[in-house]
Amino acid sequence: MRTKSVLFLLIFSLTSSLLWAKPSRQYRKFKLKNGLKVVLVSDARLRISSASMSVKIGSLADPPQRMGLAHFLEHMLFLATKKYPRLNSYGEFLKARGGYSNAYTATDHTNYHFQVNHEGLPEALDRFAQFFISPLLDYKYAKREVAAVHSEHQKNIPNDTWRLMQLQRSLLKKGHPATKFHTGCNRTLAGTKEEELRAFFQAYYTAPNMALCVMSSRSLEELEHLVRRIFSPLPSRPPKPFHVSADLLDPVEGYRFIRVLPVKRIRQLHLYFPVQLPADDYLTKTSRLFGMTIGDEGKGSLLSLLKRLGLASSLSAGASRDSRFYGGLRITVGLTQKGLKEYNTVLRLCLAYLEMLKNSPFPLHIWKEMKTLAEISHRYSPPPEGTEAAIGIANFANEYGLKYVEKWDHLFLRPDPRSYRHILQQLQIERALIFLVAKTFPDLPRDKKERWKEEPWYGTQYADEVVKGKDYLALKHLPKVPQLHLPLPNPFLPRRFDLIVERPILILQQKGIRLWYAPDYEFKRPKLALALQMISPTAYASARDFALLRLYVALLLDSLNEYAYPAQMAGLSYRLQANRKGVFLQLSGYSDSVVRFFTMLVKFLKKKEFHPQDFARIKERLVQLLENAPYQQAYLVSRESARKFFYKTYYLPEEILQALRSCERKDVQDFANRFFQKLHIQAIGVGNITAPHLKSLIVSCFNSLKATPLSAKELPVFSRTVLPEGKDLIYRQNLLTNNSCLRIDYQVGKADLKTQVAAELFARAIRSPFYTQMRTRQMLGYIVWSGTYFAKPFQYQVFLIQSGTHSADDLFQRADAFLAALPKLFAKMPPKMFEAIRRGYREDLRKPFHSVAEKAFWWYNVAFERGEDFELIQKKLQILQNITQDEVASLLSKTLAPKTRRRIVFLHNAKQFATKGIDGKQEMEKLCQERRFSP
Ligand SMILES: [Zn+2]
Incomplete structure (x- = not known):
């Protein structure tokens, strides 16, 4: 199992794509004068308001004699404040407004959070802020809270995950803060003095060490106003420096092998490698590649092979940041009976997989898949909300600053092959802990009491040794396993959206x-x-x-x-x-x-x-x-x-x-x-x-x-005329009125969609120069128009001038001179201008319908006049995106060039310019003899 299931993301993004089109989420980020980092998120779609405060200190900072202090403080803080002294009133307030609050203590940070209906947000924020401004830390409740912490630990004791986690810690380098017991219990906290608690609070709970996220449907202005008012009184002491070493394990000559007795009937082989992850792993997500490769379940995967050999039933793997100071890579294999007996083979294959990674190129295709999936999930999944989202943002802001905070859940800035190699180099069996978890070990029975030990906090029974000799050497020189290879490209990755x-x-x-x-x-x-x-x-x-x-x-x-x-x-x-x-x-x-x-x-x-x-x-x-x-x-x-x-x-x-x-x-x-x-x-x-x-x-x-x-x-x-290529037809008619009209029709060509798009583009480019020349400069008449139109099966380009001062023949001469220069003019048009025309056309194509009626009449047209091509607009947009200026230019010159043009000129002369001896009716009859027809 990969740490994050690709399949889940996939299905999720596909089904939800219809529901969530464009996120309309607004962010505002800033630092208050006291140093508090603030991220505000305003989104009208949010169903609930939420807030999270991340404090950059956790259980790693517990004094050795007071293990669990950070956790204990987290409990004590939430009781009451100077401004709201009544016990539990915070919880009651939230509950009455559809909300709740919670907090947790991690190794390197502590997070406090709540959610509440939008109406309750201002007061909830004020109550929340008081925990950090003026907590009572009322010592009369200390006993009660120690009991609460203790019972929390009691609950964890029979849990094999917690047991193994603590055992793993306790086997690290002696004296390293990571070896400590983080939760705390009666034994560690009973005698805690109020001063200890206050000292810890004073040292680390200070605005520069904290980050706040508030999410709501309320406006950014309102949220900023609220936060500035409520959180400005936060104390701004310089936080006590805190650092721990990344050196967690001394190498041995051989490897450390630990047999563990679980509570439940489980059989596991567990490999743990402490690793140092790159500081910018949050930008590159290099560590995630290990879960995607080692934890893969497809062709060439470790699990696939182990299953085929009957050795394993499950596998999970991943590299993670265990604190800001160090990380770890873990592989957990669920063993079959056979796998337990042959655990050495399982171990060898796990290491062979890591060898294969070391000898393979950087898996760029997997990195790209992760990036794609994160991006589409961000785009098409329901927008994150509630405490979960606020926690993610507050922690991110506190740890990495405000720069990339909008992308906190889908940030894949660049692949980082160097860091990937650096992590791989750290995966050495001499610097690892190998656990074999099972109810019985035939090779080491329980009655060999001198070999078994007990972990002090959970009472986990274990026996550890350093394996040397040929078992160790066999792992040093692994033969290549041809069945193991990098995951193949995911064929189900969605490509079309x-x-x-x-x-x-x-x-x-x-x-x-x-x-x-x-x-x-x-x-x-x-x-x-x-x-x-x-x-x-x-x-x-x-x-x-x-x-x-x-x-x-x-x-x-x-x-x-x-x-x-x-x-x-x-x-x-x-x-x-x-x-x-x-x-x-x-x-x-x-x-x-x-x-x-x-x-x-x-x-x-x-x-x-x-x-x-x-x-x-x-x-x-x-x-x-x-x-x-x-x-x-x-x-x-x-x-x-x-x-x-x-x-x-x-x-x-x-x-x-x-x-x-x-x-x-x-x-x-x-x-x-x-x-x-x-x-x-x-x-x-x-x-x-x-x-x-x-x-x-x-x-x-x-x-x-x-x-x-x-x-x-x-x-x-109703058949339409096909104009002969390279031939100009001219029609003349005398009008009864005192206005002349020139109309020139060019048949652009059979109107496939590309011709239509290209014609529309040059028509848009021509429109304004034609108008400027004929109307503004030459002042030929009031009505000057040019454009393109579609009449099955042809696309046409039309030029039209109506004039009270000029004859149609004169208009024609002038227009023709202008038209002759058009192809060159178009070809020389700056690309920037062409792009602007392309954009304008795209906007028009994308214009939404205004009413049911508008939509219905367009569809009528498509159904009965446009060959039922209901994807017409999408297809045109696609063509529009790819068509080049050269392609459009060449269609224009083919349309206008004397050799290739299909043109008819209509000369309608005003009565004062009447051509003698012309009868429109006879002219039309003559002209019509030239026609050929297309259905
Ligand atoms: Zn707790």
Whole structure:
């Protein structure tokens, strides 16, 4: 078993990745005037406030005649203070506010901590601070607390872990502080005088020797204010210097072997090597590599081999800092019966593994895996909180200062092969303690009393010796064990952290209906958005049919108005439109209202009788609208020309108008009947509705229209022109208004995603220079625009200038000169500028949706116009990240270069610049002969 289980981290980080995206934790760190180090953590997600005070002294500092004093003081400190003298009032205060407090004494530090609800934090902090400012250390309770410490020790006595730990200590170099009994008991503490306790407190409990961490949902300002007020009175004496030697064990000629009798029925071989860890181990985590290698359980591991040989059932290993002065590397093998008998083989294999490490390169891949796992665990795990987190931060700050404290739990600054080698060099059998733990030892029976000893504090029975001779020499010259090698790279290390893209699902696909659905987990509102297209080949079968469709939809809207008005007042918004495919409906609002409105609308759709008066009024309005088409803005007229050219079938306003004039009321009725004869519905519903409910809504709509479903073959297709390469097409038309318009369309290419991204990038780069040149410098006109657009299957780049002062021909000349220079201009653009454009585009792609409706209509577009590629944005972002300026530049020059360009220029001249002998209609007919089509 490794000291920290990789598997656990892995599973944890994967399952939680969906829950915790970005930490929004704020830190503030500073030193008070008295020298107290302070780390404040503010995080709105914290469910509880917590604090921890770390004091840089522990049981290593116990006077030899007063073992357990540091621990005893820890107990006494928590009783009462001058300001809050009532015994236990601190504990009661916390308990009443969902909290608790605790403390522990380690070898080199002591930590006090509590947690409490956010509301209780200020008073809890004040009570907590008093323990360090004015503790009563009331001696009338001393007896009671000695008894408490004693019973704590009594509890530990039958525990084999504690027993072995103390035995290991007692076998270290005589007189070293590490050999002492750290917990304390009746025997060591009974006669403690109040002065001893106070002297220890005075010597070490001083602000420069301490660090405080406070974590809360309260703001940093508030926390700083609190801490400054409450902790400034902490005494600031210089702490008594304290140091112990790292030299724990004298080498022997041979190795020290200790047989130990446990309380429980356990069989263990335990290897202990005192080691000096590098001072900056907290930055490099070199020591952790030993747990990851020796404690590995995969292919080539020590445990794997021991298990195969039937010698061991478990193994744990790791190097750790036992105090700031020294560390230790430990290997504990759980032995089988056979392993106990053949413990020498087990020992040899353990040492062979260490030999293998010494002869192998620095395991950089393992270090990198640890770093990755720590980073993703930090990123995707629930943010640490409560006393556990506060303790970690306070101890870190006290030990290593404030610089890296935000990263206290995931700091992997750099790998350190030198320190790794240095630790390995210290692993020598002559400087180790080897323990064999078992109930019986056939080679050393209990009745050989002279060989058995008793550890004084726990009463552990043991027999120690120094093994020399051939058993020792056999360990000095170990043959290489080919089965043992470094852990292999972890194949389960996660590499991808992108979340599954939220997308709708297809819930109905049958002849006549294609329906997508997505519930809303983002906005969490009782709202629903619906987009629905009714497709009929009748809609655009002729100009007259389209005129009738527009009449029909306008009449529907008109008769709906009395109902639509209150619906809109109730927060509902809707759009009903005639388009070339048929009728398009968008509906959004509170789901309940949307469902009711939709049901009513479906009833309306079947209405094919309209009042003659209504018909006349609506027809007149539509005629008027179309009659005005030639008088609208010049750029809108040129847009109509572009559409006429690009689509195989397109009806200009004048063509629809001509057909419309002869339409009668009865024709609308006939048309509606034909329209609903054969139908296909494509729709999406997003939001607060269940899939079955949505399905039944759409199916019943279809059924009530009594239409025959259209087959896939019958669905109308709107083919677009493919422009010939290297050929300029020019279209001319004289306008009735006094504005000219130049419109240039470039077909950039088949619109795969990379072309789309590249086109968007150069369009963004061009936009501003084109505008500056044409509008600001040359002052050609008010409307100057350039941009790119997608129309299946092509990407286009368009330039547009509308002018009241220049002819379209003149505009073209000027624009063309500018466009010719563009590729060079782009290629020379400073990379910094290109990066800024890339960033801007990325921001736009990442923009979140504002509403359920916005999301639904985007998804409608993706489902029905963009090949159902719901990962479109993610893919574009990926391409955007990798595309180079050169790639974009080359697409731009290919788009614009005379040899390769596919271009059509629309010249719409104002009446004052009219070209003589030009008839737009004939021109368009001529032009259309050049076309080829793509579906
Ligand atoms: Zn205790």
